[in-house]
Amino acid sequence: MRAINPPNISLNDVLNTCIGSISSDELSTKLNAIIPSLMFAERDYIIKVATSDLFQIPAFTRGDHAIVTGNVTKKELKDLYSSHMVPASKPARVYYDQIKMLAPLSICPFCGFGHVTTLDHYLPKAKYPLLSVLPNNLVASCTDCNKGKNDETASTKQQQCLHPYYDQGHYILEQWLYAEVEESSPASLKFNVNPPAHWSHDDKVRIQTHFTSFKLANRFRVQAATELPVLKGELEYDFTSAHTNGVRQALQRKFFAASSQHVNWWKSAMYQALANSDWYCSGGFR
Template identity: 40%
Template sequence: MRILLKPVFTIDEVYAKCLAGVGDARLVASFQVILPAVSAHADLYDLKAGLSSLYELPQNTALNEDVILDGVTKKQLKSLYSQYMVPQEKPARIYYDLLIGMAPHGKCPYCGFGQASTLDHYLPKSKYPFFSILAANLVPSCKDCNTGKLAGVAVVASEQSIHPYYDSAIFVESQWLYARVEETHPPSVTYFVSPPLTWVEESKKRALKHFEDFKLAKRFSIEAADEISSISDSFSESIEYLDEQEVRRQLLRRSAAEFRKHKNSWKTALYQALASSNWYCSEGCRI
């Protein structure tokens, strides 16, 4: 999990750039009429997100062909993103690329290891069409996080996954992701969530919700399996000269380095778990 700086460009400038790519003058006129409403929705989003209360925003249940405001259909509002922001040849594509570029080191902020190559609508445009091109609702993400996350929308505060632009720094400053070693052949690890006891209940549930929504237990375990194989290979040439204490010391050094970078990365949890496992340090590392 990573926290990102909130985008600085406004809904008005992104909206104007999208309209610059619309060839139908009548449609442009219709979109211009509803701009004040779109801007008002953006302000409300910013207010609610700042209070971790996006779950309070009502969902739009209209059908795609239904007119939802001053002659503009739900489908047309959603198309501002799909037809006028995503395509390479459209003027608003510049904002799409800028948002992708906000991912730290090109990594997805939801999982921390996938390549950020697409934009995820934190609130889905199918249910919140007014936020289809709102920069604060568009999070650079990997394809697995964007397409593989659970599709439900939060209806209470504790069901909200972590929002990279708005949520409290506790989700990156305090460790809540851990792993335990499974005595299998080859060794493996299982990931789990254990937030600090000092956290309020809502934050604890949100960390778990994020972990479940993006199916991180399985995805982290797959990454860890490859890393464990690499660790075994690195030990193989000198393992006969390494006792349990030296194996643990090397793992602790690596876990400390990963912890300094990201407290809640799958690598931090992995190396902590391996270093704390007597079985792995004495036997598992030799398998």
């Protein structure tokens, strides 16, 4: 996961711009009437997210035509996003684009390698319609993380995946992602989560939830499988000049370079595992 600075965009501005592009007077009147409820939902979100307690916000489990608040249905709240914030022709698209651009180098913060193509609702709009256009609930994401995420509603702290705007600090700075070399032909890597012993039990389970929810074990494995053939050519050179130690030193340098950028990058875990494998360094790379 990668940390991102939260958007500095006012919900009130987003709402006024979205509602301003609605042609039906009846709908815009209904939506204007619930702005206080939407602002209240924002305050509640900001308070709860600071202590990783978003799971305490009750999910709205009724159908699209059910009233959520005032006289506004779930579908009307979902459409506020889909029809008035996403389309390129709508003025509120400017906020969508601003949030998308918060991800450095357009790298998806959830997986740390995918290219940002969309925005993800951290709490999905289908279950949290009051948060459908809340900027702090919208996070730049790759398509795989957005579509593949397990959208089960969390009912405990531990069942929540990490929030790139708020779950930073030790999740980013301390190593929890590791890999093991599988001595196969060709070699492959198996990624796993092993958080530091001093973390709280909740944090240890949460990082595993994140890893499982975004199916990162398999997705990292595929990334590594495309990188290993490229690496093989480079390591042949190191092996010819300095044998096993030359290969190990080359991999240690790569590990150092990768982990100084992102400790929990799949590349960091891969180079570390390869450098630690006697089998790989002594010729397994072939």
